[in-house]
Amino acid sequence: MEYFRLSQDQRNRHAILFNGLINLLSYQDIHSGNILGLEHMTPMILSPSEYNEYPDALSRQIFVVREPLKQVFDMFVPDLTYKILCAMDLPNRKRAYYYAPQLPSIECYSEQSDANLNRSAIHSLRLKKECIGDNDIFRVGGINEHVVIVTLGVAECILRRKLNGIRLNRVGFETPQKGRTTA
8 A cells, every 4th residue: 555645835935824823722732633622613814915825735834624625535534523714814805714634643653764853844754554554544643743644545536636735745664674683
């Protein structure tokens, strides 16, 4: 089975940012993906800019998706729960609805991954294949970054829809260490 990391395309310099998110959720909840502290519908004021772009997935502050990507998630995980964030750019009279999914968190991070010491910036991700199970969409647990993983089937479905501002990167698996003995 092949897996891909789903994230916001960082090349988009004008993607929106939510103001005041830290006032709604604790830092720990934001990074662990725990959205239960949010109201069912939460208005979020954006910094006004005529250049604001609204990608179909945001992952810099909190992982949220727009309606087309939510539909894909619902096809593969029908009982997924969401909290709605209404992104409002008041001076420009624009708004967009984003959905924060409560994804299952799986402790499958491999120490063979290339990351900084506190795991808040992961450059090359490797997973422990035996921990994943049969999950199609999940969050990597035990790290300080929003890392959402999807299977090949989900990735193909996303690519067929031609969504904007999304990046899919193949994820590797941990390899057995040669010369290690177990006691």
